[in-house]
Amino acid sequence: MADLRVRIGSLELKNPVLVASGTFGYGNDCPDLSDVNAIGGIVTKSLSMKPRDGNPPDRIVETAAGMLNSIGLANIGVDDFIAGKLPVLRGYDTAIIANIAASSVEEYCSVLERLEQEAGISAYEINVSCPNVKEGGLNFGTNPAMTAEITRRLRKLTAKPLLIKLTPNVTHVSEFARVVAGEGADGVSLINTLVGMAIDHRKRTPKLSTVTGGLSGPAIKPIALAKVYEVAQAVKIPIVGIGGIMNTEDAVEFLLAGATAVQVGTANFIDPSASMKIVEGLGRYCDESGVKQVTELVGALKVKTGVSVLQSWI
Amino acid sequence: MADLRVRIGSLELKNPVLVASGTFGYGNDCPDLSDVNAIGGIVTKSLSMKPRDGNPPDRIVETAAGMLNSIGLANIGVDDFIAGKLPVLRGYDTAIIANIAASSVEEYCSVLERLEQEAGISAYEINVSCPNVKEGGLNFGTNPAMTAEITRRLRKLTAKPLLIKLTPNVTHVSEFARVVAGEGADGVSLINTLVGMAIDHRKRTPKLSTVTGGLSGPAIKPIALAKVYEVAQAVKIPIVGIGGIMNTEDAVEFLLAGATAVQVGTANFIDPSASMKIVEGLGRYCDESGVKQVTELVGALKVKTGVSVLQSWI
């Protein structure tokens, strides 16, 4: 049986398969249908300082091989999480990665400081795809300086592994990866959802209450792979690959592109045990292909050298 | 029967349905399977000054509800186009829009000047998703200044309608639309393909010879609609909507989002008469829904006001 362990900074995961933020509740929401002890870790729904109601309906629409969501980061807030969820999560034999969202740098800091006082959190993942109210709602994650500042400030507050979750809705995602690596992040997670929109041509209205939403699922896998590969060429810190991972083969592709671990998102809605099946599948894949340690696959993509710039014309 | 005519600058199209560059050859490549006189116009394959061989195989891979291509702008060059294709195109009763690609601002100018000497071209569409060799291959279309310069220089060279085709692989596509509108472009076309990647997990190699390619098809429609809507809020000049349009409903959605016309791309590969069927369907849709002029649909999306920034959290 192959060794599936991987490391992200000081964090060792028993295997590289995590569930993605916002796609598995707080981790303990469907015990009947999934065995979280089998996976490498749980990334919680994004936590903000105060509870957030989230967006009005409709929040969900299906698209071709994908879906749009406009949840609005509805969450119970960090205090209720600590009081109501963390005690249960502590009982699990898997890494607990707290995902943090906020509308100001200060809020990011406050949420992390609050969590630092509690036992049972293995690492942090920072969702920077949030509007900065101080900057008139400019998305933190689309601005290198703001992304750098969040990383710098949070780095000072914790010794635990710090993952910055990057948005794909930028020109050069590798620029953001470099910046956060420079500020001492232990790794980057990508991709978050792509901005998308769906229209009801009969009613002539947007299908989502917020007009646009976040696109996820198999449709975005090619984009996610390209972003992960771009970042893998740019930074040395570990990458957590996310985007349209539905099965073992998809997970392997992300590892080959340079991801040290992966997160399963939308697939959880279709099959709450998708991530557990991928852990099994990954073990089989390694054994069948003579891979002793899953880390052998990380960045193992064979690329002919001399793919010239002009060839990069599409 | 509804009036399907639309205007882009001084160009009147008999209907808003065009075939997209690179997805219909030079316009006369499949006469047996399509009647180009039925559609609003033909956008040619991107033309460069000299013929281009394009990229090595493999150039095509299918993805979930989409496809990646890495053609490398293979084309016969502007002279052979003028000698071999244009005479045939002149015979068609539809708008001929020459799409231009280049690796330097000078080359963009030379190709356009060459075409200016010929009769039969209705308008130009400029593909700025090309590497600028002078800038070490930096993609023109991802840099507002370079995109502005191309527009400014070309605007001086022609009185014909000038469309700039924008790449979606940027943080704020509306910024680029504003810039080219400021430089006197008559309209913008969007979206070009999204950078994507596919991996053969058995061979552990990229599936495309150039590693990454351009993603198109139904998978990208939600992203394309969001970009068109974003641009429609930002500029007054006409928008040509492109991205995953497979049928009449898709075309209507783009018009509602703010596009004055649409282009059908990948759908041509599956059904070379897809665009003609959409023209028919659009007529029926208008008649059935009491639309006298198709222009009534342009930007007719009903959006509740006060969709707040915080709601824009996804």
Added chain:
Amino acid sequence: MNQGFFRCESVREIAPNIYILTLHAPEIAERTNPGQFLNIRTGDNFIPLLRRPFSVYHRDGARLQIIFSVVGAGTKILASSSVGHPLDVIGPLGNPFGVSGDFEEAILVAGGLGVAPMPILTAELKKEGKAIRTFLGARNETQIVRRHLEQVSVATDDGSDGHRGTVVDLLRNWLPGAPKRSRKIFACGPTPMLRALSLLAGEFSVACELSLESPMACGIGICQGCPVELRDGAKKYALICRDGTVFNSNDVVL
């Protein structure tokens, strides 16, 4: 809550574009209560990507039935499911109607395929010894499905069967003259109908439970995708899939 593959025993078109699909699903059947739903994966392709939710229509031992119309890709595939074909189902999901409690007569109100939960609801109400009256509304006579129901009155938009007009008007006409009894309304159907019904229930101060719909990604409470606004209380929204689908009409804003 259970996930598994369950055999499709039959699919029949019982009225124009109205299908009944029968599943052999003992593990789910034994735990299902009226108003709960199943979340069904219609195929292993990524189109449709998400599961499709359907109320449990009728139960007969280990057999569960759903009733549906073909409106898109998922229901199209379901309607053509071959007998014996195993379907990937999660259920039972959601909270059921409150069938016990101190009311004498249950008033079942359904618009269109909102009739879906009524047969299993009727069966359980009878066990509780409740009197039952059923009010069905539909576009026209062909879309009225009466099986397994009690004391049915009908309203159709075109008057082709029963009262011409909405089922809520039908109820509004009936209530005033109805014998004094403690009643509870159980309803399922399009939102506008449920909105009107809530008002009516308020006027006549009759208890009223509504089964609500929403686009859903997960159906099990992990995506936050199915909110309904709450009239008052700490939280602004409840989740239809987890906190519902059944709500007291006084608690929600439609």
Added chain:
Amino acid sequence: MNQGFFRCESVREIAPNIYILTLHAPEIAERTNPGQFLNIRTGDNFIPLLRRPFSVYHRDGARLQIIFSVVGAGTKILASSSVGHPLDVIGPLGNPFGVSGDFEEAILVAGGLGVAPMPILTAELKKEGKAIRTFLGARNETQIVRRHLEQVSVATDDGSDGHRGTVVDLLRNWLPGAPKRSRKIFACGPTPMLRALSLLAGEFSVACELSLESPMACGIGICQGCPVELRDGAKKYALICRDGTVFNSNDVVL
């Protein structure tokens, strides 16, 4: 070139994971020549998105047959096509093999399902009065498809039928001792096999035509998606779907 819906008359699994699908397609059949292919839309879903190309295997009046293995989503759907089901087909596409010309004996060489174009090719060669020898290679005996072929010699990787080894080696063994005759090789199969065969044809200076494969988006020359490198000449690449699929082995770099 023709596009239309043509009735599926039958699909049969004639060997483990080898299927023959018969189409009633008079308009296409009458114009099809050996080596040409059909581009088939396997369904109206967006997965699979693109058409799937298949060589014409056999022609019988208005009937056309293709032979294929299930390797993914599209062929899976094709293999389960119901009889009478109309398939959306474009064809015939590509340029055919050169069956006429002044050679006496045609050497047909196929690896795996590269056998696909050989039956229709055999029929046309016979009309031309050519002598024919056929060399088939496959993984094992179960994957050898002999129907409609002439003077068949076989090579299998596992030796379960005929020569143990590659079909090119089989031909290499045969050629030296073969009676002096002007010959032309017609080949279809995996690229490594075609590469080896080109060398062999060079050595023995036998004319050689290859039918090539490539991922294809359109199949009709409008996407530039299917290049093959040319040995020399003005252009660096030719398009397999439009300029091929048949090429002279001297003209292409594999």
